[in-house]
Amino acid sequence: MKPSGSGYASLTEDLLQFKGLRHMPMELNVNRLDDGDGVEATLRTRRAQWHKKCRLNFNKKMFHQQSRAESALGQQSSTGTPTVHTRSAAAHRLPQSTEPICFFCNKPAGTADLHEAATKEIDKNVRRCATELGDTELLAKLSAGDMIAIEAKYHRNCLRALYNKITPAALKDENADRLHGIAFAELVVFMEDMHAHEDNAPVFKLSDMANLYKMKLEQLGATVTNRIHTTRLKDRLLTVLPDLRVHSQGRDTLLLFEKDIGPALKKACDHDSDAMHLVRAAQVVRR
Structure with a gap:
């Protein structure tokens, strides 16, 4: 995404x-x-750009969700002194007799084994899913x-179920x-075929396109709920068809190929000439 000037300012505000947060x-x-x-100055100087999807991870909605989540956890474990989350501290946070539970479903192993988070990739993916789903818990x-430091354990099916919540939307x-x-x-292809026909000087109305x-x-099975954005469609057509030209006629936007402008005008003039002949003939008949 290529940002505007205000885009750098808003991103800087959100990042700070x-x-x-922790x-x-x-x-x-x-x-x-x-x-x-x-x-902000660094982003401007380096002309920083970003993916829209990545930017959504740092908007105000995500900040409030993350902030509330951390506040809720802080209230639950408030002891007057900050908790240091280290591997050794995590190991002794619960009594040794406590049965391990799944990080996702909060249930013990049961018939399925619990697996310990062993890679940063798992932690990264779980955080991404939680953020996109807005799962405050x-x-x-x-x-x-991170899941490695707190020695998180999980059922494989629970982890797979979390990933599947994201995958259908992406697909x-x-x-x-x-x-x-x-x-x-x-x-x-339709427009090019019309243009290639020697007997035609096609003029395409943008609304018809x-x-x-x-x-x-709709024929391909897509669900179209919104009106087609004609300006975007026009810009896309002009990008892939460099010989295409745009002309405005009243409220209509007309598209025609550069080579067809002359023949199209001639055809219009011929129609006008025929009309004039008919008018003159009618005047003679009235006399």
């Missing part, structure tokens, strides 16, 4: 808020974003430290993008 939604050292003149558990978005790409490609694009999406 998260810096005050844990970030993802691995990020805010101090490394400051070359000495402040985070899971975020509260994670605020105690749905990916499939929607694919269908939109196919429909757009078919629209481009939007309706055709929507129809192709």
